[in-house]
Amino acid sequence: MKPVTLKQIAEQLGISVTTVSKALKDYPDVSKKTKKLVKQLAETLNYKPNSFAVTLRTKESKTIGLIIPEVVHHFFSNVIKGIIAQAEKKGYLVIILQSNESYDLEKQQIELLLSKRVDGVLISLANATGDYKHLNDLIAQEVPLVMFDKIAKIVNCSKVIINDRKAAYTATKHLIDIGCKRIAHFRGPLLPQNSIDRFLGYKQALIDHNITYDPSLVYICDCSIKSFEEGKQSANQLLKDHSDVDGIFINTDLVAIGAMTEFQRHGIKIPEDIAIVGFSNWFMSSVISPTLSTIDQPGYQMGKEAFKLLYKEMKNKKQNLPIEYKTVELETGLIERESTKKN
Amino acid sequence: MKPVTLKQIAEQLGISVTTVSKALKDYPDVSKKTKKLVKQLAETLNYKPNSFAVTLRTKESKTIGLIIPEVVHHFFSNVIKGIIAQAEKKGYLVIILQSNESYDLEKQQIELLLSKRVDGVLISLANATGDYKHLNDLIAQEVPLVMFDKIAKIVNCSKVIINDRKAAYTATKHLIDIGCKRIAHFRGPLLPQNSIDRFLGYKQALIDHNITYDPSLVYICDCSIKSFEEGKQSANQLLKDHSDVDGIFINTDLVAIGAMTEFQRHGIKIPEDIAIVGFSNWFMSSVISPTLSTIDQPGYQMGKEAFKLLYKEMKNKKQNLPIEYKTVELETGLIERESTKKN
DNA sequence: CGTTTTACCGAAAACGTTTTCGTTTATTAT
DNA sequence: ATAATAAACGAAAACGTTTTCGGTAAAACG
Known part of the structure; x- marks a missing residue:
């Protein structure tokens, strides 16, 4: 018993x-x-x-915390999968928490993990996070921390990212290459580094190819769970404001798909009238009609790398070795599909 | 420090x-x-x-384990979300583990959770699980257990499910109602209770409406992560074997979508030539073309209910009250979309 | 003034491990 | 024979809490 x-x-x-x-x-x-x-x-x-007695004695909980903005998300669920697969290999358990894109929740959850004495934490920032005291607290208490995907450049810790700027540049250049002259951008929220970078990549591509950057062609989406609806709204707005647009680079596939359905409802042909490139390569994008060109974002691998980095830090800490912060950058690729196939 | x-x-x-x-x-x-x-x-x-000292003293870890076959899955990620939302409200943390549909892994993970002294466990069975000793071990050690979605009827514990049989019956009846005469079924694996029940619902609907049940119209899919490809394969096979089929009830949306793309590649019109009903209502199903009729499976709510049941058991155990096993059955609904719209 | 009650505090045991440092016995060397 | 070494084991402290049970002092009572 x-x-x-x-x-x-x-x-x-x-x-x-x-x-x-x-x-x-x-x-x-x-x-x-x-x-x-x-x-x-x-x-x-x-x-x-009794693992609690062991932990009490050895100070090692063999548990890590994982804070993620949103679980129901193709990219993030792949990250989760990569993390727990890798963690299991090394005998670590993972406690999962969802910040719901809220800064307050995120802060609170870090407190919780701190009191649970996890050996390390993995985090992808909430959209609303613009202050990093809670993260610096973690670092001050010497609990290993690695950020992935939605990171804060200013926080001094290991990170695993993609080159959002370069990827966005590639996506936008692709639109230019197929002949688009007036290219809009549905960007993400203002705070997250990755939506900033994607915006900058978009802008740079325009400039480099002698297309004047027009701020009024940039629409902001929250890219939250309701991305699909947001895509529809922005599409409608774009139709009213700028009927001459012939290409859009969109921050997230889900938003892109919302936009596409709305365009199609208005009888606008994709890619003939408007070509579209999304971001993330959600599975969905390969089965809708037309199939959506997008940037492949390696979620599983990102989770795996993030844990590996964390593991190394935890190991070093245990042996009182100095920990060095690394940033690993994963490769992305453009996936060309029907939504940009102008022949 | x-x-x-x-x-x-x-x-x-x-x-x-x-x-x-x-x-x-x-x-x-x-x-x-x-x-x-x-x-x-x-x-x-x-x-x-120090939560470990507290736990050692009080015997309460305020942590539960969650074992899920596959994280990258629309339905399951909704379940996860429901669980952690509810758990957080009650001050519980959740350790997440993925069985990858493997019986051995599932068994091993239960061992792990047992040694971590979690206060309770939530599980959805792997497809490969046909033996329940590991679960009975849990129960014998008096750790509260509740199963959801993919359950084993024979294990004596609380459960939260949908009425798969009834839902499948409804789906199949819908095909009959719109005039289908020769209805196939792409079923799931042989072991899981829910794919059995869905098959039985399909069969019953046929019988009740004077359509002779033809076993050769039932195709088996693994419904694993590669469901999409499986859908394609089964669709091809069906085309070879039974060109007269005019409706299919498919165990999972993802399989259904695979099948649809394959049918369309062969120039077969949906729903005119073949009408299709899926299962689970993945978001994707509402944006593909044609949109897919399906059964709505309330993942978030299922997660929520599962935790509530577990919470009650944990509470009762703490107070040495008898624990009674309950089974809560959640409502599902048929969502009619274009894939069954014959006018 | 002595006695009982009340308010406040602390010693100590317990939870189940891990690990250091002795202790005992057996074995080998001198 | 004695002394030195090796092999096997155990006592006890420690990790950081919680909780029981007394104890002391002050306040209230007769």
Whole structure:
């Protein structure tokens, strides 16, 4: 009924708790005979060490925290998958928390993780996060931290990212290459670094190809869970404001898909009238009609790399080695599909 | 640097650890004055109780385990979201594990959770799970368990499900109602209760409406992460075997979408030539062309209910009250879209 | 003034481990 | 034979809490 303890094993065998503990961990100063005895009994009693006692003693919880803005999200669920796969390999458990894109929640959750004494934390910032005190608190308390995807450049820690600016540049250039002359951009919120970078990449591509940048062609979307609706709205607005637009680079696939359905409802042909490039390569984008050109964002790999970085930091901390912050940048690629196929 | 402890507060204030602990928890036998003093110092020192020490003492980890077959999945990510939202409200943290539809992994993960002394576990079974010893072990150790969606009827615990049979019946009847005469079924794997029930619902609907059930019209899909490809394959096979089929009820939207793209590639019109109903209402289904009729499966709510049930059990266990197993059944609905719109 | 009550505080045990440092017995060397 | 070494084990402290049970002092009572 109640979980078995070392003490019970010790009593049944008439030896001390110390010896039992050592036997199970193969200490050299316990005889082979007793080791065998102890291990056997532990097996039959189905002994499992009480991880809380272990942690209390060793200061290692073998648990990490993961804070993510939104779970129901193709990219993030791939990240989660990558993280827990990698964590499992190294014997770590992951506690998952969702910030719902809220700064307050994010802050609160870091407090929680701190009190749970996790060995490290992995975070992708909420859209609303513009202040980084909570993160610096973590760092001050010396709990390893790595940020991924939605990062803050100013915070001094390891990061894993893609080159959003370059990817956006590529996407926009692609629109230019297929002959678009008047290219709009549905950007993400103002705070997150990645939507800033994507915007900058868009702008740079225009400038480099002698297309004057027109701020009125940039629409802001929240890119929250309701992205789809936002895409529709922005599409409608664009139709009213600028009927001459012939290409759009859109911050997220889901927004792009919302926009596409709205354009189609108005009888506007994609890509003939307006070509569209999205971002993230949601699975959906490959099955809608027309299929959506987009930037491939390697979620699973990002999760994997993020954990690897964190693992190295945790390991170094344990051995009192200096920890060095690294930033790994993952490759992205343009996926050309029907939404940009002008022949 | 190192986390603050009760002892340090006690020393700074020149009082005992006991009093500090009690002051923080508002015990009646400590004066208001000392309470204020203690709380103030705790605040300024940023004291956070060591949760492992607390757990060791109180036997309550305030943590639950969640085992899910596949994280990258529209339905399951909604479930996850529902669970962590609800858990957070009650001050519980959730450790997430992915079984990858593997029985061995699932078993191993339960072991892990057991050794982590979680207060309860939430599980949706892997496709490959046909043996339930690991679950009965959990129950034997008296850790509250609730299963959701992919359950085992034979295991004695609380469950939250939908009426798969009824939903499948409704879906199939819908195909009949719009005039389909020869209706195929792409079913899920053989083990999971829900794919069995959906198959039975399909069969029953046929029988009740005087359509002879033809086993050769039932195709088996794994419904794993590669569902999309499976849908394509089964669609091709069906085309070869039974060109007279005019309606299909498909176990999962993703499979259905795979099938649809393949049918369309062959120039077969949906719904004119073949009408299709999927299952789960993935967001994607509302944006593809034609939009896919499907059964709405309330993932978020299922997660919420599952946690509520678990919470009640954990609470009862704590108070040594008897725990009664409940099964809550959530409502589903048919969503009619273009893929079944024959006029 | 002595006695009981009340208010406040602290010592100590307990939770289940891990690890340091002794202690005992058996073995080898001198 | 004794002394030195090796092999095997255990006592005890520690990790940071919570909670029980007494104890002391002041206040209230007769």
